[in-house]
Amino acid sequence: MTKPLSPRTTRELPELDPLLIWTDIPGTSLGVAASGVRKHGRDDLVVFRAPGNAAAVVTRSTAIAAPCRWTRERVPGRIHAIIVNSGNANAATGEQGERDVKTTALRAAELLDCSADEVLVCSTGVIGVPMPMEKVLSGLESAARDMTMSAERAANAILTTDTTLKQAGCLHEGFRVAGIAKGSGMVHPDMGTMLGFLVTDAAVRPQELQDLLQRVTDRTFNAVTVDGDTSTSDTVILQATGTDEPLTPGSSSWRAFELAVEAVCRSLARSIAADGEGASRLISVLVEGLQTDEDAAEAARAIASSNLVKCAVHGADANWGRIVGALGAHSVPDLDQLDLDIAGIPVLRCGQPIPFDESEAKRALSQDEVLIHAHMPGSGRGEAWGCDLTHGYVDINARYRS
Amino acid sequence: MTKPLSPRTTRELPELDPLLIWTDIPGTSLGVAASGVRKHGRDDLVVFRAPGNAAAVVTRSTAIAAPCRWTRERVPGRIHAIIVNSGNANAATGEQGERDVKTTALRAAELLDCSADEVLVCSTGVIGVPMPMEKVLSGLESAARDMTMSAERAANAILTTDTTLKQAGCLHEGFRVAGIAKGSGMVHPDMGTMLGFLVTDAAVRPQELQDLLQRVTDRTFNAVTVDGDTSTSDTVILQATGTDEPLTPGSSSWRAFELAVEAVCRSLARSIAADGEGASRLISVLVEGLQTDEDAAEAARAIASSNLVKCAVHGADANWGRIVGALGAHSVPDLDQLDLDIAGIPVLRCGQPIPFDESEAKRALSQDEVLIHAHMPGSGRGEAWGCDLTHGYVDINARYRS
Numbered sequence: 072m073t074k075p076l077s078p079r080t081t082r083e084l085p086e087l088d089p090l091l092i093w094t095d096i097p098g099t100s101l102g103v104a105a106s107g108v109r110k111h112g113r114d115d116l117v118v119f120r121a122p123g124n125a126a127a128v129v130t131r132s133t134a135i136a137a138p139c140r141w142t143r144e145r146v147p148g149r150i151h152a153i154i155v156n157s158g159n160a161n162a163a164t165g166e167q168g169e170r171d172v173k174t175t176a177l178r179a180a181e182l183l184d185c186s187a188d189e190v191l192v193c194s195t196g197v198i199g200v201p202m203p204m205e206k207v208l209s210g211l212e213s214a215a216r217d218m219t220m221s222a223e224r225a226a227n228a229i230l231t232t233d234t235t236l237k238q239a240g241c242l243h244e245g246f247r248v249a250g251i252a253k254g255s256g257m258v259h260p261d262m263g264t265m266l267g268f269l270v271t272d273a274a275v276r277p278q279e280l281q282d283l284l285q286r287v288t289d290r291t292f293n294a295v296t297v298d299g300d301t302s303t304s305d306t307v308i309l310q311a312t313g314t315d316e317p318l319t320p321g322s323s324s325w326r327a328f329e330l331a332v333e334a335v336c337r338s339l340a341r342s343i344a345a346d347g348e349g350a351s352r353l354i355s356v357l358v359e360g361l362q363t364d365e366d367a368a369e370a371a372r373a374i375a376s377s378n379l380v381k382c383a384v385h386g387a388d389a390n391w392g393r394i395v396g397a398l399g400a401h402s403v404p405d406l407d408q409l410d411l412d413i414a415g416i417p418v419l420r421c422g423q424p425i426p427f428d429e430s431e432a433k434r435a436l437s438q439d440e441v442l443i444h445a446h447m448p449g450s451g452r453g454e455a456w457g458c459d460l461t462h463g464y465v466d467i468n469a470r471y472r473s
Numbered sequence: 474m475t476k477p478l479s480p481r482t483t484r485e486l487p488e489l490d491p492l493l494i495w496t497d498i499p500g501t502s503l504g505v506a507a508s509g510v511r512k513h514g515r516d517d518l519v520v521f522r523a524p525g526n527a528a529a530v531v532t533r534s535t536a537i538a539a540p541c542r543w544t545r546e547r548v549p550g551r552i553h554a555i556i557v558n559s560g561n562a563n564a565a566t567g568e569q570g571e572r573d574v575k576t577t578a579l580r581a582a583e584l585l586d587c588s589a590d591e592v593l594v595c596s597t598g599v600i601g602v603p604m605p606m607e608k609v610l611s612g613l614e615s616a617a618r619d620m621t622m623s624a625e626r627a628a629n630a631i632l633t634t635d636t637t638l639k640q641a642g643c644l645h646e647g648f649r650v651a652g653i654a655k656g657s658g659m660v661h662p663d664m665g666t667m668l669g670f671l672v673t674d675a676a677v678r679p680q681e682l683q684d685l686l687q688r689v690t691d692r693t694f695n696a697v698t699v700d701g702d703t704s705t706s707d708t709v710i711l712q713a714t715g716t717d718e719p720l721t722p723g724s725s726s727w728r729a730f731e732l733a734v735e736a737v738c739r740s741l742a743r744s745i746a747a748d749g750e751g752a753s754r755l756i757s758v759l760v761e762g763l764q765t766d767e768d769a770a771e772a773a774r775a776i777a778s779s780n781l782v783k784c785a786v787h788g789a790d791a792n793w794g795r796i797v798g799a800l801g802a803h804s805v806p807d808l809d810q811l812d813l814d815i816a817g818i819p820v821l822r823c824g825q826p827i828p829f830d831e832s833e834a835k836r837a838l839s840q841d842e843v844l845i846h847a848h849m850p851g852s853g854r855g856e857a858w859g860c861d862l863t864h865g866y867v868d869i870n871a872r873y874r875s
Contacts, residue, residue, distance in 0.1 A: 134808050163824065396705060422567070468785065
């Protein structure tokens with residue numbers, strides 16, 4: 072009997088604290104309003120107020136939305152608040168879109184008593200439609216008037232096609248990190264799909280915070296963007312409200328802080344993958360081997376983004392041929408030395424199929440999360456998360472705009 | 474009223490001759506047998522006999538099947554015949570797979586009176602299962618015994634999940650070119666999906682034939698491999714049976730010959746896309762602009778391979794945002810100058826949405842073929858073909874192996 076591969080946990084992440092939420096970080100407050108941009112009477116506008124240094128990672132798409140341009144020009148730097156609306160992405164809206172972002176930031180600055188350059192804006196929803204600015208501005212006023220809303224209400228207000236709230240928090244060696252995210256159409260992320268708002272009580276210099284956020288994003292949120300695509304509006308922002316002496320990169324405190332940020336981002340990333348449009352199960356891929364962590368992460372993404380792998384997992388079919396095919400098509404070497412487990416069941420050793428019990432495999436693949444674990448020569452290690460491909464995905468996206 | 478873009482036909486291809494088939498080329502003959510590899514009593518083995526110089530393009534996958542290795546080592550060169558079976562891909566079968574290819578070629582050489590190095594082998598079907606060699610060899614004997622079969626019977630015998638026969642022929646300035654292909658799981662090509670067998674009465678030197686086939690394949694069959702993936706077994710072979718003075722590259726005859734080959738390959742490539750698993754319509758993408766033809770072809774493939782575009786076309790939804798998103802995610806520049814037509818309906822001019830009649834768009838997108846036509850600054854030109862994403866695709870691939 073062949074033993075399953077045991078995933079090495081080279082990166083020991085701290086545990087999450089399910090009770091720690093965004094508003095637990097000192098200096099933060101939230102405002103929420105139903106502006107009518109999305110649906111009448113439905114919360115769809117949030118003011119995330121957390122004065123401090125901030126970093127942001129925004130979409131690399133050349134079809135970048137106006138709010139992302141504004142953000143890119145202002146971080147890393149000192150940020151006071153973020154205005155977020157769901158319902159309209161303010162993308163493909165030309166110069167009017169740029170003006171609308173500025174108008175929103177100026178009005179928020181007046182209401183929150185800061186400068187417009189300290190206000191970021193995030194928008195998610197349909198593209199190519201001008202922002203209904205009257206609704207946005209009146210919603211903004213209403214949200215800023217009562218900054219005592221709960222994290223849960225804010226987490227709900229930023230959703231679009233999501234079916235679940237996405238929150239995570241971590242308390243690790245004295246550092247508090249909490250996050251709220253949205254994202255659902257992430258099976259092949261494309262249109263205004265993912266937003267993430269993180270806040271911490273750590274004190275960190277802007278550029279150092281930026282470098283940390285980029286590293287962590289590559290290992291977490293970018294491991295969900297299964298084919299390397301990003302949307303017009305993808306944005307992750309990390310605000311650090313701490314006022315002590317800033318952390319020193321490389322110190323043991325710094326390492327503890329980075330692990331706490333990664334634990335929160337990883338949890339949010341997995342929530343997004345699990346809530347992929349129409350998804351019935353989360354696909355987690357762990358690749359150990361290849362020359363570098365980047366190579367391994369790319370191989371993991373190749374598996375998670377294959378339509379044929381997604382369909383096989385949907386059918387609870389331990390079809391290892393699909394996984395070998397995805398790796399081969401992405402020019403992954405040494406496939407004659409591949410060890411592969413699907414849902415804990417060994418299916419290949421040294422590239423050769425080994426017998427397994429089909430009904431046991433069917434049962435194992437019917438869980439909410441299916442781990443695909445590949446092991447090859449080399450010391451790299453990379454993860455990716457995706458979801459199965461279902462009728463539901465086709466239905467949602469065939470009638471998206473109609 | 475905005476006028477639709479009119480696609481420039483910079484590459485005027487000759488018309489196809491629907492009556493010209495594989496067996497019309499002098500010197501060719503076909504044998505077919507039901508070997509039992511695929512299903513009992515169903516034709517599944519073909520001997521394509523066409524002595525002459527040959528070229529081949531095989532998969533670039535690192536999970537390459539044993540028959541493709543054998544082909545790669547023998548072309549360009551003189552080839553007598555090709556043995557093709559459907560039902561088993563002889564991939565991920567290790568050294569036994571290599572031995573089985575050699576055994577097949579040796580036996581074919583005895584039966585057809587040539588050398589084993591003049592025999593190519595192509596296999597398509599499940600992977601990871603050793604070839605049932607007794608069935609293969611007895612099928613081969615039976616096929617070689619009666620080399621008077623029809624092209625239609627051969628075209629049928631090589632199919633797996635295909636729903637239609639794929640044949641094309643062209644007579645242009647005295648050159649005859651005919652082809653037979655199979656391919657269906659090409660929405661994201663992955664596993665033993667595409668085979669093409671072309672033959673011509675032209676006389677061409679091996680290396681020159683190889684260069685031509687690679688060029689034409691990049692513009693045709695590789696424009697169907699929507700995300701650049703290739704399977705373990707993808708193979709296109711062109712045999713030239715002519716015995717006159719070989720054609721001179723660059724001459725006007727050579728250009729006429731290349732256009733005839735391209736016309737046949739293009740038709741077969743489109744047939745494969747249209748018969749994509751579960752497909753209800755063909756998606757044709759034409760991109761005019763960008764720096765080079767390669768850039769334009771890559772942008773066209775980005776559109777054709779987007780799951781979100783595929784779903785929108787399935788829903789007959791003129792969702793131009795999905796197309797802009799796919800281009801943006803692939804870093805296509807100058808999207809603020811994009812002109813876009815979907816099914817002949819102008820939807821963007823200079824990157825800005827223009828109004829269109831939704832019910833007219835719905836009708837136009839409900840045709841069997843939907844043309845997405847993008848125009849940007851630059852003189853490149855590239856095409857790609859794909860198909861919509863349907864419940865049928867999910868069903869076929871969820872139960873593929875179960």
